[in-house]
Amino acid sequence: MRFYLTTNTDNLRRNLLPYYFLLPAMLVLVVIIIYPVFSNIAMSVYKVKLFRGAGDEFVGLANYAKLLGSRTFVNSIWSSVRFTLYSLPVAFVMGLGMALIFNEIKKYRPVFTGFLLVPWAIAPVVTGYMWRWLFHDSFGLINYALLSLGIIDANIPWLAQPDTAVGAVVVANVWRFMPYITIMLLAGLQGVSTELYEAAHVDGANIIERFFHVTLPQLKHVIGVVFLFATIWMVNDFALIFIMTEGGPAKATQVVPITVYRIAFEHLRLGKGAAAALILLVFLLSMSMIFIRVLFREERKKSNAG
Amino acid sequence: MIKILVPLFIVLVACGGDDGPKPGEPTTVVLWEFGGVPGLRDWVQQAVEDFNASRTDIQIELEFRDWATQRESLISTTIVGDGPDIVRVHHKYSVEFGELGGLYPLDNFPDFPQVKERILDNVWELVEYEGKHYGLPVTMLPFVLAVNTDIMAKKGLEIPETWEEMLALGPEFAGTGVDLFTMPGGVNLDTAYRFLPLLYKAGGRVFNDDWTKAAFNGPAGLAALEFLIEMKTKAYMPAASAAYAFDENAAHWSTGRAALSIEGPWWQDTVHGNYGFDLKNLALAQVPRPAKPLEKNESRTLLDVIMMSITGYSKVPNEAWEVIKTLDLNDPVWLNPNPKMGGIPTLKAAYAEGVQSDYVDLQQLAEAGANGLGWPGHPAITQIQRYIADAVNMALTGTMSPKEALDFAAEEVNEVLLDY
Numbered sequence: 177m178r179f180y181l182t183t184n185t186d187n188l189r190r191n192l193l194p195y196y197f198l199l200p201a202m203l204v205l206v207v208i209i210i211y212p213v214f215s216n217i218a219m220s221v222y223k224v225k226l227f228r229g230a231g232d233e234f235v236g237l238a239n240y241a242k243l244l245g246s247r248t249f250v251n252s253i254w255s256s257v258r259f260t261l262y263s264l265p266v267a268f269v270m271g272l273g274m275a276l277i278f279n280e281i282k283k284y285r286p287v288f289t290g291f292l293l294v295p296w297a298i299a300p301v302v303t304g305y306m307w308r309w310l311f312h313d314s315f316g317l318i319n320y321a322l323l324s325l326g327i328i329d330a331n332i333p334w335l336a337q338p339d340t341a342v343g344a345v346v347v348a349n350v351w352r353f354m355p356y357i358t359i360m361l362l363a364g365l366q367g368v369s370t371e372l373y374e375a376a377h378v379d380g381a382n383i384i385e386r387f388f389h390v391t392l393p394q395l396k397h398v399i400g401v402v403f404l405f406a407t408i409w410m411v412n413d414f415a416l417i418f419i420m421t422e423g424g425p426a427k428a429t430q431v432v433p434i435t436v437y438r439i440a441f442e443h444l445r446l447g448k449g450a451a452a453a454l455i456l457l458v459f460l461l462s463m464s465m466i467f468i469r470v471l472f473r474e475e476r477k478k479s480n481a482g
Numbered sequence: 483m484i485k486i487l488v489p490l491f492i493v494l495v496a497c498g499g500d501d502g503p504k505p506g507e508p509t510t511v512v513l514w515e516f517g518g519v520p521g522l523r524d525w526v527q528q529a530v531e532d533f534n535a536s537r538t539d540i541q542i543e544l545e546f547r548d549w550a551t552q553r554e555s556l557i558s559t560t561i562v563g564d565g566p567d568i569v570r571v572h573h574k575y576s577v578e579f580g581e582l583g584g585l586y587p588l589d590n591f592p593d594f595p596q597v598k599e600r601i602l603d604n605v606w607e608l609v610e611y612e613g614k615h616y617g618l619p620v621t622m623l624p625f626v627l628a629v630n631t632d633i634m635a636k637k638g639l640e641i642p643e644t645w646e647e648m649l650a651l652g653p654e655f656a657g658t659g660v661d662l663f664t665m666p667g668g669v670n671l672d673t674a675y676r677f678l679p680l681l682y683k684a685g686g687r688v689f690n691d692d693w694t695k696a697a698f699n700g701p702a703g704l705a706a707l708e709f710l711i712e713m714k715t716k717a718y719m720p721a722a723s724a725a726y727a728f729d730e731n732a733a734h735w736s737t738g739r740a741a742l743s744i745e746g747p748w749w750q751d752t753v754h755g756n757y758g759f760d761l762k763n764l765a766l767a768q769v770p771r772p773a774k775p776l777e778k779n780e781s782r783t784l785l786d787v788i789m790m791s792i793t794g795y796s797k798v799p800n801e802a803w804e805v806i807k808t809l810d811l812n813d814p815v816w817l818n819p820n821p822k823m824g825g826i827p828t829l830k831a832a833y834a835e836g837v838q839s840d841y842v843d844l845q846q847l848a849e850a851g852a853n854g855l856g857w858p859g860h861p862a863i864t865q866i867q868r869y870i871a872d873a874v875n876m877a878l879t880g881t882m883s884p885k886e887a888l889d890f891a892a893e894e895v896n897e898v899l900l901d902y
Binding site (some may be wrong): 226274302311312314315331333334335336337338421422423424425426427428430438441442445 | 557561649667668669670720721722723724725726727730733739754862864865867872875876878879881882900
């Protein structure tokens with residue numbers, strides 16, 4: 177009996193051991209993710225009074241109702257969607273093109289890849305300032321180049337008109353994101369078996385057919401991951417746009433993170449800011465779920481069939 | 483267990499609260515300097531060193547902080563109830579943090595009436611809230627018209643005194659590559675700071691008399707914004723001004739691309755120091771006003787004040803007051819208005835006959851300072867400034883008409899006012 181008990185305790189210890197090792201990581205997760213998220217949810221149903229010592233006032237869903245009824249907030253959701261929808265396809269097509277070119281370069285590829293990473297490695301604040309001055313109406317290099325080439329006959333106030341300002345932040349964002357997309361796709365391309373290309377070649381497929389029937393299907397998962405991360409990062413982007421336009425002109429580039437910042441830290445409406453941040457979180461989670469479902473649809477079908 | 487508890491106890495003791503100086507030790511006064519301009523920083527550094535060398539009873543611990551972070555710093559230190567003893571900050575925080583107990587009323591000091599007597603009368607209202615004064619106004623920043631006299635002289639033009647005169651000068655500039663007027667009109671508070679002098683000049687105010695409703699969307703505000711829009715649509719000011727922040731506007735004006743801008747005492751040092759602008763081509767004048775007043779209030783200009791405040795949680799307010807008086811009241815630097823200090827002094831003695839100064843047109847600045855009116859001392863003023871800036875930007879980009887933009891901002895401001 178004693179022997180039995182000892183064996184049982186040993187087994188229990190052995191079974192629990194992995195969880196002990198996981199404990200520190202779980203603790204960190206609780207402290208830096210779970211607690212802030214729940215704290216944010218709680219804050220979003222209060223009118224938070226920072227200083228008055230009168231205590232916070234419970235307002236239920238009023239913060240959410242106010243936000244969804246606010247023209248500024250709804251416009252900022254549209255600005256975020258527009259910014260992502262304009263930036264992502266352009267950055268993806270250019271990144272894919274670059275990845276295909278880099279995949280063909282055999283010599284000095286690491287050197288070129290290193291240079292390619294520079295825009296991605298630069299801090300968004302620096303990128304923002306750089307592009308702000310490049311697009312400056314009278315001192316900017318872009319107007320200077322266009323004037324010199326005779327393409328325009330007067331300076332364009334890029335950042336002072338809503339449409340051109342959106343274009344300007346999209347250009348800067350594409351410049352920053354393209355290297356990340358290129359590197360990810362390049363890594364994917366290097367994993368594509370050459371035998372598949374040879375087989376397609378033997379079957380008489382030309383270069384375009386090989387691209388659409390071999391390269392793209394093989395990159396499907398990498399493309400999915402790239403789209404997922406890029407969407408999350410672009411929708412969450414704050415620094416680049418804030419430095420370039422501060423959300424202007426006329427709120428044309430005021431994306432949700434800028435609105436959250438203004439509500440929470442400029443206006444000190446922490447409850448309303450928390451509600452806005454949660455709406456953004458729900459939006460991003462929904463997008464992620466859709467991506468993940470589409471991405472792993474076939475695997476799910478296969479496993480169901482099996 | 484002892485192995486854990488003993489070091490923990492030592493750490494806790496080491497981190498324990500400071501109960502103040504021990505007998506015979508000097509009292510430390512912590513000063514957070516939010517002063518932005520290099521000249522002021524250099525002076526403060528030297529003044530603190532001199533003070534510390536000359537005193538054995540009080541020592542100043544100086545820390546430079548970014549001008550843009552003063553509100554965040556005050557918020558966090560006020561919540562925690564710990565931080566510096568003295569701060570050099572913008573006057574608008576006297577109300578917001580005075581109300582919250584974050585600043586110490588100077589009226590508590592017995593010699594305050596004598597100190598008050600030495601400072602220009604009109605600046606005290608800017609640091610006052612419910613009869614108490616939460617800062618010593620040290621420098622003032624009245625808004626005036628900065629003029630490039632070289633451009634004006636080449637065209638044979640006089641400095642305009644009214645909006646009508648200013649608009650009449652426009653045709654001389656249209657299509658020449660030089661703008662009549664420029665301003666930072668982007669989505670930043672500088673935009674609100676250029677609109678407000680025009681509003682005040684036209685007799686308008688930010689709020690109604692009992693501060694229950696926005697009033698900047700009244701006839702004066704509407705006329706001021708329409709005046710700006712007319713200059714923009716007639717190409718008398720740069721099309722890109724709707725994206726300009728302070729630096730871009732300064733670069734535009736300093737490089738001879740515009741003749742007029744609404745600025746203040748910082749302008750001389752900014753354009754000369756940063757862009758090498760020849761100061762013999764700079765003149766200052768009063769901000770133009772409409773030919774006829776549009777509202778019942780007196781025509782004034784906008785005035786900002788930088789104040790030295792003692793924090794509400796300071797354990798050594800008397801020593802802090804001593805430091806403030808030595809550095810910011812009795813130091814001779816405040817007797818001679820100096821362009822490198824970021825603003826003109828508030829001491830009456832600085833404007834006595836025979837006082838020497840390197841300021842261009844000091845008289846214009848002094849006149850504007852004496853006539854100046856600050857932003858209303860409302861706890862939510864930063865948020866209100868943001869709404870006004872947004873309205874001006876909306877109108878400048880043509881997204882809304884001036885009336886729509888101002889009414890929309892007024893609605894948002896009224897909602898804010900309901901909370902107070």
